[in-house]
Amino acid sequence: MTPDDFDRLVRTRRSVRGYLPDPVDPGVIEAALQTALWAPSNCNVQPWRIELVSGARLRSLGQAMIAHAQSGKAHPDVPMDTAYRGIFRDRQVGSARALYGAMGIARDDMPGRTAAFLRNLDAFGAPHAAFVFLPAGFGIREAADLGGFVQTFLLALTAQGLGSVAQGALSLYPDILREELGLEKGDQLMVGIAFGHEDPAHPANAARTDREGLEGMVRHHG
Numbered sequence: 001m002t003p004d005d006f007d008r009l010v011r012t013r014r015s016v017r018g019y020l021p022d023p024v025d026p027g028v029i030e031a032a033l034q035t036a037l038w039a040p041s042n043c044n045v046q047p048w049r050i051e052l053v054s055g056a057r058l059r060s061l062g063q064a065m066i067a068h069a070q071s072g073k074a075h076p077d078v079p080m081d082t083a084y085r086g087i088f089r090d091r092q093v094g095s096a097r098a099l100y101g102a103m104g105i106a107r108d109d110m111p112g113r114t115a116a117f118l119r120n121l122d123a124f125g126a127p128h129a130a131f132v133f134l135p136a137g138f139g140i141r142e143a144a145d146l147g148g149f150v151q152t153f154l155l156a157l158t159a160q161g162l163g164s165v166a167q168g169a170l171s172l173y174p175d176i177l178r179e180e181l182g183l184e185k186g187d188q189l190m191v192g193i194a195f196g197h198e199d200p201a202h203p204a205n206a207a208r209t210d211r212e213g214l215e216g217m218v219r220h221h222g
């Protein structure tokens with residue numbers, strides 16, 4: 001693999017928010033997970049714990065989360081309460097504009113935006129979702145390890161020709177997930193990853209994001 005090959009792989013990955021229902025070959029999922037295990041972590045503690053939910057089980061979980069979202073408050077294990085300001089807010093608005101623009105949802109169409117948000121909770125119709133937990137008692141330092149795991153998994157899926165999207169939204173209702181899967185409370189749900197075969201006809205998949213340049217992000221010393 002050349003550096004250009006790797007660069008192409010990284011740039012080929014993008015967030016996919018519309019899927020075909022066809023399941024992914026279990027061997028392919030296994031291979032992508034095996035690759036992701038090779039992400040680095042603090043002291044090699046490998047703090048990732050995954051619950052993989054597929055098919056009809058994922059659809060009923062999605063319906064349960066959507067029902068809860070419409071009636072109750074979110075209680076994520078890891079608070080999601082940062083208000084983005086300044087350039088971060090500008091980038092957040094830019095990505096939302098790209099997505100809602102691709103879906104033809106106007107800025108002031110609140111029901112449309114709510115419906116688009118709720119698609120998150122059904123994993124955008126993907127046949128699979130990996131729910132990524134941080135073990136009880138671990139904090140920000142180990143959460144960085146999960147970031148490496150998540151990106152490695154996303155790239156492994158991309159290399160297999162699959163679509164994927166990391167979703168903080170899938171971590172909003174951890175008690176519903178625990179109830180549906182019969183899990184003990186303790187480990188902290190950080191993020192979900194929906195994946196499967198991309199539906200190329202879904203309008204959400206026409207959205208594209210860009211990136212700021214390195215200036216302002218990287219300073220060289222010495």
Ligand SMILES: Cc1cc2nc3c(=O)[nH]c(=O)nc-3n(C[C@H](O)[C@H](O)[C@H](O)COP(=O)(O)O)c2cc1C
Nearest residue numbers: 013014015017095120165166167168169170191209
């Ligand atoms: C940790 C994390 C959480 C995210 N949560 C969501 C989410 O809840 N819903 C969503 O549609 N996209 C989510 N995204 C996808 C980002 O919006 C996306 O990565 C960003 O806009 C850049 O676009 P790209 O992935 O297509 O390059 C998340 C990404 C990451 C890394």
